[in-house]
Amino acid sequence: MISIDRLHHVYPGGRQQAARTALHHLSLRVAEGELAILSGPNGSGKSTLFRILTGLLRPSSGKVAVGDFDLFAEPAKARALMGVVFQSPALDKHLTVIENIRLQGVLYGLSGRLLESRIDEALAWSDVKARLDDKVMTLSGGLARQVELVKCLLARPKLLLLDEPTTGLDPSSRRAFLDQLARLHEKMGMTVLMTSHIFAEAETAGRVAILKNGHLLAYDTPASLRQMLGSEVLVIRSSNPDALAARLEGEAGAHKLRRYGDELRIEAIEPSQSLALLESVLEQHRGLIQSIAIKQPELEDVFLHITGHAVGPGGGENGEQAA
């Protein structure tokens, strides 16, 4: 559905600032009907990629195809296939909910009966039906997000692009929004590409892409990503991580020792051995350990593993902690 081919973007430098490369020959394919999540630390190039996909920015080089259309050669045709939910609300606060929705319909070439029937269809997915004549500025954050989603659905997009859509929502609104998205994806079979830095959201995705410094570091199903870390992880916090790391190096079972900031991790442990390993580490280095735990890897751990690895293998000062 969407095919990104060797996309490269360099922001021009100014007098005070050197030119900055935001995307390095990035290639990524999202198959039709897939729900893909794009994650990465701040400054990883997510937003740049998103701005390019929505046509707000032209890349230095590379190609993007949406459906059968080249995004840069036939932007109108490609855009007609996409629905976009931006991170910052794209609603006119002074207009009512229904006025915003109608205006969006007209922008996508809908009018008359067709527009009305599409509005009914799109509203069926939301909880804003009771608030149609209220000004958008009176809505809660969660409802405003739903209006954005309704707006998007009017044109029956084949591809839904969402940029951090749950930012600023409380946990229950976030859940409601994601459930809605999952139902939509399932019932209407649309392709969804969403950026997010919340890993709980990524668990439900078909595939997760991890971006850092403009490079695509991983792109796989959540299950396969978790397998990269083996089955269990030992997480150790220490008052003196340098000393502890030095002592753990070379010890039996600790060959997969890595460091992320002040945290040490021994990854890819067989479940049968993890408890024994914990006991032996604790016994020998008691004085240096503040806390120690066995953990089943979650996507967040994978993210840490992958993005930390890219900076400096073995950790040290280059090791990075996910925000």
Add this chain to the structure above:
Amino acid sequence: MNNAIAIALAKREWIRFIRQPQRVVGSVGQPLLFWLFLGSGFSPSFKPPGMGEIGYLEYFYPGALLMMLLFAGIFSCITVIEDRDQGFLQSVLAAPVARFSIVAGKVGGAALIALFQCLILLVAAPMVGLVPSLGGTALLLLGLILASVGFTALGFGIAWGMNSTSGFHAVMMVFLMPLWMLSGALFPTMGAPFWLQTVVAVNPISHALTLIRAPFYADVPTLLADSAYLGALSVALVWAALCLAFSLWRVGLVEKGVSPVPGK
């Protein structure tokens, strides 16, 4: 299709305008107060050579109309920056919408608002003895629309790339306001220093002012036979067209990445 989009965007401008009473009061009130205060204050001492018994209230009246257009245009252009700032613009830009529709929607909406305000001030015209003929009213309307399109399109083109309304205020004070001041709206240029007369002559706003002033004083056949009026009409037309082209060009510009620096 394009028309429907432009009309929908213009309608949005109108709804926003009506829902912000401060804006209505501000953009109608300021020119009205300027006209009444300056007009009443200057009238006793206003004795321009060769213009007969014209009072300043009457002289300044077309200038006040022009000022209203200018202010309506400026307010509309500030909303360009607000739309970008508040995020509304991104959904328009991401939609399969032609750039002409974006410009036409904004400029059309602004012209609509400006004309509505002028209508309020036009009620006062008979009070200063200015009663245009029916045909004259049509020509006056044409002049008002042309000037409004020119102002708004110019402001739109300037505001498009800006991200702060305070920056736009600076542009307004040092560029747009002087264009109006040096158009003959405030004072007759007869007897003014030569440089000032030259500036006024090349200022397209002066010609737009001619289009607004003349219909009050002459009937349609006279105007259409008058080379000065026709000259002003063509200058104003070209000016409005150029400003529109400038806006279209600005909207068409998309931020682009640079080529990678070799060796990096």
